[in-house]
Amino acid sequence: xxxxxxxxxxxxxxxxxxxxxxxxxxxxxxxxxxxxxxxxxxxxxxxxxxxxxxxxxxxxxxxxxxxxxxxxxxxxxxxxxxxxxxxxxxxxxxxxxxxxxxxxxxxxxxxxxxxxxxxxxxxxxxxxxxxxxxxxxxxxxxxxxxxxxxxxxxxxxxxxxxxxxxxxxxxxxxxxxxxxxxxxxxxxxxxxxxxxxxxxxxxxxxxxxxxxxxxxxxxxxxxx
Amino acid sequence: xxxxxxxxxxxxxxxxxxxxxxxxxxxxxxxxxxxxxxxxxxxxxxxxxxxxxxxxxxxxxxxxxxxxxxxxxxxxxxxxxxxxxxxxxxxxxxxxxxxxxxxxxxxxxxxxxxxxxxxxxxxxxxxxxxxxxxxxxxxxxxxxxxxxxxxxxxxxxxxxxxxxxxxxxxxxxxxxxxxxxxxxxxxxxxxxxxxxxxxxxxxxxxxxx
Amino acid sequence: xxxxxxxxxxxxxxxxxxxxxxxxxxxxxxxxxxxxxxxxxxxxxxxxxxxxxxxxxxxxxxxxxxxxxxxxxxxxxxxxxxxxxxxxxxxxxxxxxxxxxxxxxxxxxxxxxxxxxxxxxxxxxxxxxxxxxxxxxxxxxxxxxxxxxxxxxxxxxxxxxxxxxxxxxxxxxxxxxxxxxxxxxxxxxxxxxxxxxxxxxxxxxxxxxxxxxxxxxxxxxxxxxxxxxxxxxxxxxxxxxxxx
Amino acid sequence: xxxxxxxxxxxxxxxxxxxxxxxxxxxxxxxxxxxxxxxxxxxxxxxxxxxxxxxxxxxxxxxx
Numbered sequence: 243x244x245x246x247x248x249x250x251x252x253x254x255x256x257x258x259x260x261x262x263x264x265x266x267x268x269x270x271x272x273x274x275x276x277x278x279x280x281x282x283x284x285x286x287x288x289x290x291x292x293x294x295x296x297x298x299x300x301x302x303x304x305x306x307x308x309x310x311x312x313x314x315x316x317x318x319x320x321x322x323x324x325x326x327x328x329x330x331x332x333x334x335x336x337x338x339x340x341x342x343x344x345x346x347x348x349x350x351x352x353x354x355x356x357x358x359x360x361x362x363x364x365x366x367x368x369x370x371x372x373x374x375x376x377x378x379x380x381x382x383x384x385x386x387x388x389x390x391x392x393x394x395x396x397x398x399x400x401x402x403x404x405x406x407x408x409x410x411x412x413x414x415x416x417x418x419x420x421x422x423x424x425x426x427x428x429x430x431x432x433x434x435x436x437x438x439x440x441x442x443x444x445x446x447x448x449x450x451x452x453x454x455x456x457x458x459x460x461x462x463x464x465x466x
Numbered sequence: 467x468x469x470x471x472x473x474x475x476x477x478x479x480x481x482x483x484x485x486x487x488x489x490x491x492x493x494x495x496x497x498x499x500x501x502x503x504x505x506x507x508x509x510x511x512x513x514x515x516x517x518x519x520x521x522x523x524x525x526x527x528x529x530x531x532x533x534x535x536x537x538x539x540x541x542x543x544x545x546x547x548x549x550x551x552x553x554x555x556x557x558x559x560x561x562x563x564x565x566x567x568x569x570x571x572x573x574x575x576x577x578x579x580x581x582x583x584x585x586x587x588x589x590x591x592x593x594x595x596x597x598x599x600x601x602x603x604x605x606x607x608x609x610x611x612x613x614x615x616x617x618x619x620x621x622x623x624x625x626x627x628x629x630x631x632x633x634x635x636x637x638x639x640x641x642x643x644x645x646x647x648x649x650x651x652x653x654x655x656x657x658x659x660x661x662x663x664x665x666x667x668x669x670x671x672x673x674x675x
Numbered sequence: 676x677x678x679x680x681x682x683x684x685x686x687x688x689x690x691x692x693x694x695x696x697x698x699x700x701x702x703x704x705x706x707x708x709x710x711x712x713x714x715x716x717x718x719x720x721x722x723x724x725x726x727x728x729x730x731x732x733x734x735x736x737x738x739x740x741x742x743x744x745x746x747x748x749x750x751x752x753x754x755x756x757x758x759x760x761x762x763x764x765x766x767x768x769x770x771x772x773x774x775x776x777x778x779x780x781x782x783x784x785x786x787x788x789x790x791x792x793x794x795x796x797x798x799x800x801x802x803x804x805x806x807x808x809x810x811x812x813x814x815x816x817x818x819x820x821x822x823x824x825x826x827x828x829x830x831x832x833x834x835x836x837x838x839x840x841x842x843x844x845x846x847x848x849x850x851x852x853x854x855x856x857x858x859x860x861x862x863x864x865x866x867x868x869x870x871x872x873x874x875x876x877x878x879x880x881x882x883x884x885x886x887x888x889x890x891x892x893x894x895x896x897x898x899x900x901x902x903x904x905x906x907x908x909x910x911x912x913x914x915x916x917x918x919x
Numbered sequence: 920x921x922x923x924x925x926x927x928x929x930x931x932x933x934x935x936x937x938x939x940x941x942x943x944x945x946x947x948x949x950x951x952x953x954x955x956x957x958x959x960x961x962x963x964x965x966x967x968x969x970x971x972x973x974x975x976x977x978x979x980x981x982x983x
Contacts, residue, residue, distance in 0.1 A: 245571055245573075248568060249568050249569065249571070252564070252565055252568035252569075253565075253568075256554070256557070256561070256565050259557065259561070260554060260556060260557070263556040263557075264556050319554070323550055323552060323553065323554065323555065324548055324549070324550025324551070324552040325552040325553070325554065327518060327546060327548050327552065328546070328552050328569060330518065331516055331517065331518060331541055331544065331546045332541060332569050332570075333538065333541055333542035333569075333570075333571050334569075334571070335538065390840070393836065393840060394837075397820060397833045397836060397837060398820070398823070401823045401824070406816075406819055406820065406823055409812070409815065409816050409819055410816045410819075410820065410837065412812070413809050413812040413813050413816060413841075413848075414813075414840065414841070414844050416809055416848055416851065416852075417844070417847045417848055417850075417851035420851045420852065420854070420855045421851055421854075424854070424855060424858060441851070441854075445847060448843070452840075452843065456836055456839070456840060459757070459836065460833065460836045463829060463832045463833055463836065464829065464833060465518055465519070466518065466519045466520050466829065480826075520760075716935075717935070726940065726941060727940075727941050727945060728941035728944050728945060730945050731944065731945055731948045731949075734948055734949065734952045735948075738952070773959070774959060777955050777956075777958075777959050780955065781951070781952050781955055781956075784948070784951050784952075785948045785951075785952065788944050788947055788948045788951075789944065789948065791944055792941050792944050890956060890959075890960075893960070894959050894960055894963050897960070897963040897964055897967055898963040898966065898967075900967055901963070901966045901967040901969070901970040901971075904967075904970045904971065904974060905970055913974065914978060917971060917974050917975050917978060918975075918978070
């Protein structure tokens with residue numbers, strides 16, 4: 243049992259060091275996220291009433307788009323230098339290795355987006371309930387995007403053009419976006435947001451159980 | 467005493483038949499060389515045997531058990547090394563070897579510097595692999611042969627991008643592995659690579675089509 | 676049982692069947708189409724509320740129903756081809772995707788056209804129409820993924836994985852859109868639902884559903900035939916067949 | 920049987936086409952549907968002939 247934890251930790255640490263050594267993807271995705279959020283106050287005028295009703299929605303949409311762009315990096319570097327074959331053909335179950343990579347992707351791309359969106363929320367002066375709702379929905383939502391996105395990333399690995407990955411992942415991430423924006427609106431009206439959080443948690447658990455299996459079999463198919 | 471056998475394997479790629487009705491059985495101490503022109507299906511045969519690709523027909527048995535059903539039992543005894551040497555360019559040589567060590571699952575502590583000396587690129591532990599030459603990268607990839615303890619090796623053109631001295635080192639390690647009970651499949655496009663060890667030879671040419 | 680599947684799964688056997696079958700099913704489709712249209716347009720009395728504009732139901736409901744049905748067929752054949760590596764189900768999934776996409780497009784267009792006389796705007800954010808729209812994106816994603824691969828076998832099995840995930844997501848999408856639309860708009864008394872309609876209105880509707888289903892099968896068989904030829908073009912029976 | 924005949928009797932031709940004032944919507948919906956379905960079937964048939972001819976051509980020049 244110990245060696246499984248060890249291999250999980252080794253792959254996880256390897257991916258973390260890789261992302262922090264090649265900072266480009268990491269910084270691009272966060273810069274992209276911030277720029278999109280800042281576009282909206284510029285277009286709608288910072289004091290307009292309309293703005294602070296839709297700011298949480300904007301933050302969520304740009305979080306979704308930023309994760310879309312960063313999904314490609316999970317398997318691209320492994321696919322290019324061939325270490326994907328070592329992952330598939332080794333003694334440890336592929337599901338374990340793939341979930342290590344997905345967790346590494348969530349840590350390196352999901353958590354910074356959550357931190358930055360909260361700071362943006364503070365800058366754009368959102369009330370505390372909205373901030374809490376935004377935090378909860380992001381904490382539950384971004385892992386779903388990473389999990390579903392990793393399967394799509396495997397399917398579109400090595401194909402030209404990363405548009406295909408976004409076309410595949412966006413329709414599937416609609417429920418996450420819908421439940422999060424409803425939760426935020428309820429929070430702004432002071433209503434309880436328990437129902438949407440349960441939904442998001444339900445989808446998250448479904449994604450955690452199914453996505454690594456799907457990603458593992460997709461990897462085997464993609465390489466054959 | 468383990469046995470690796472292939473029964474009437476067939477592979478059709480883009481509607482031309484690479485090979486058909488291939489039967490091979492290899493026991494311990496076996497060494498098999500697969501040679502043929504480029505694109506004659508050498509790598510496909512290797513990838514099919516290692517389970518990466520599915521053949522259009524036929525099956526692969528390890529100790530008479532179908533490798534697809536007993537996938538992880540088979541996979542814990544093999545080492546596959548493709549054309550690309552599967553190392554991360556932004557990690558240092560030692561970090562790459564640490565990952566290989568964990569992937570190979572060997573419990574014993576391994577001193578990486580000794581292996582690097584054996585393979586001919588001493589004290590390059592701390593250098594980032596992007597700053598070393600292609601030949602040295604190939605050798606870092608080949609350090610897997612020292613680290614892994616699997617019995618069955620599938621090596622795809624282990625000798626290319628290697629100078630004379632490198633070829634000798636790899637030849638020595640392959641023969642040593644075969645001597646103490648290992649099985650090695652390797653592909654090459656030159657004629658005879660290893661000549662001081664009894665080896666089976668499969669020639670894949672377009673005459674099979 | 677397993678032998679039957681394999682025997683049915685062989686492309687040559689499927690090809691012969693499809694040549695004979697598609698003629699008969701085409702006839703059934705034509706008859707039910709004419710019967711449904713005649714019944715719907717002529718026989719059925721005008722709806723007391725919407726007048727004659729409700730006749731679009733005879734196109735909208737079968738198309739919407741078929742769009743989901745075809746997606747389930749693709750998911751089922753994808754699952755079968757993943758588990759048992761049968762070539763025919765790959766071809767069925769690949770051939771039925773464009774048909775399913777055009778059904779969804781039809782459902783959306785007829786739904787929008789129907790919305791104009793009833794709600795005054797072409798596009799109304801009704802729960803069903805929005806989940807149809809997302810289903811259309813799922814189809815486009817599947818077709819785009821299929822055409823992105825050069826090797827047909829990998830394309831089919833990658834598409835199967837995508838569709839299986841899509842199928843698991845469809846109830847989630849449908850429910851979240853339902854939740855979303857009841858929140859924003861309040862429960863629209865949408866006429867898109869199958870109203871408890873009078874018998875003379877119901878029969879044409881069933882005929883139209885039969886017509887759409889048989890249309891799907893005929894087009895699927897024809898499209899599958901050309902896919903089979905492409906798959907097997909260097910095998911002996913294709914050469915014999917082509918020269919004949 | 921009489922239902923079918925009854926339909927024909929009381930519906931004169933021009934108010935059949937006017938569809939109780941909603942002619943534009945009903946007929947445009949039916950028109951688009953026919954076009955889409957027709958396109959589907961035609962493309963499928965054309966595709967089949969195209970592949971058949973392609974294979975014929977390929978066999979010819981293989982034989983040469």
